[in-house]
Amino acid sequence: MFVPVGTKATLDDLLKGIAVQSGNDAAISIAENMGGNEGQFAKRMTEEARQIGLKKSVFMNATGFHHPAQQMTAREIALLARHIIRTYPEFYQLFALKEFFYRTHKFYNRNPLLTLVAGADGLTMGFTKEAGYGIVASAKQDNRRLIVVVNGASTADERRDDARRLLEWGLRNFQEMKLYEAGEVVSHARVWGGERYFVPLAGEGDINVWLPRFPANQKLRASVVYSWPLKAPVSKGDQVATLRVTTATEATSEVPLYAAQDVRSGGMMRRGLDTILYLATRWIP
Numbered sequence: 001m002f003v004p005v006g007t008k009a010t011l012d013d014l015l016k017g018i019a020v021q022s023g024n025d026a027a028i029s030i031a032e033n034m035g036g037n038e039g040q041f042a043k044r045m046t047e048e049a050r051q052i053g054l055k056k057s058v059f060m061n062a063t064g065f066h067h068p069a070q071q072m073t074a075r076e077i078a079l080l081a082r083h084i085i086r087t088y089p090e091f092y093q094l095f096a097l098k099e100f101f102y103r104t105h106k107f108y109n110r111n112p113l114l115t116l117v118a119g120a121d122g123l124t125m126g127f128t129k130e131a132g133y134g135i136v137a138s139a140k141q142d143n144r145r146l147i148v149v150v151n152g153a154s155t156a157d158e159r160r161d162d163a164r165r166l167l168e169w170g171l172r173n174f175q176e177m178k179l180y181e182a183g184e185v186v187s188h189a190r191v192w193g194g195e196r197y198f199v200p201l202a203g204e205g206d207i208n209v210w211l212p213r214f215p216a217n218q219k220l221r222a223s224v225v226y227s228w229p230l231k232a233p234v235s236k237g238d239q240v241a242t243l244r245v246t247t248a249t250e251a252t253s254e255v256p257l258y259a260a261q262d263v264r265s266g267g268m269m270r271r272g273l274d275t276i277l278y279l280a281t282r283w284i285p
Contacts, residue, residue, distance in 0.1 A: 001013075002025070002105050003017075018030075019094035019095045020108075021110075022124060027063050045062070046058055049076075054076045058071050066131070075149075078149050081149075085122075111123070111124065117137075118141060121139065125159065133153040134149075134150060134151040135150050135163050137163055139171065173212060174213065176209070177209055179207045180202075180203060182202075184207075185260060187200075187241075188200055189224065190229070191234055193231055194263040201240070203255060209245045209253035212251050218249075222243060222246075226240055232263050232264060236260065236261055237259065239256045239257070242255065
């Protein structure tokens, strides 16, 4: 965003420069001021990624420039976009700015989907020689929001066209379906070393999943996935599992599940028995 060396810029301007112009100088400036240097800030980025559930992402800089050790999967780019949209709506709206004026420069938002897809309202694009052309974008229509990620495109036009087709196809062919009411117990998870053997699992409000519109009577497979063993204590409201719903065409939707009750640690006898059982089941092939 052409910030003159040795001058100061407001955080608000720097954030707009990142969101609208993809300003690398703005990203580095924020990184150095928050982390001391870009490398230390990148370590904090990786730590934060783990906190919000990104298990594979590793950051080595603040700009997205190529680095042999830096990586993100397409799935985790989408998860990060969803996190920004849900957690920081006041910052997400910056991605929808059509233009941004800084000093003597006027920048125009380079995200082509903002004017090509109804309801498109962010995020951003990028390019490196090693990764090709990429984009992460989101659109909302009739209270339905989709996120699209395209990586490895050969040209900017290919990136734009692929992302547009994916968004329009998804908005046209998928629908939201309610599976469980708010507070309804979905399943139970085994708790090791707790005062009770199982904790009930429920959603945060209604449990809705995105499924293909057709066929209307499609068969679904559902499974509850969590890290085993789930150890006490467990507090009501802790996210402890995921409901994974898969259609016959392998379209998959996942919804977080939360503990519906507290489960305190059990007595010494209960913990000892559970430890023996845990060890025994690990030995069974």
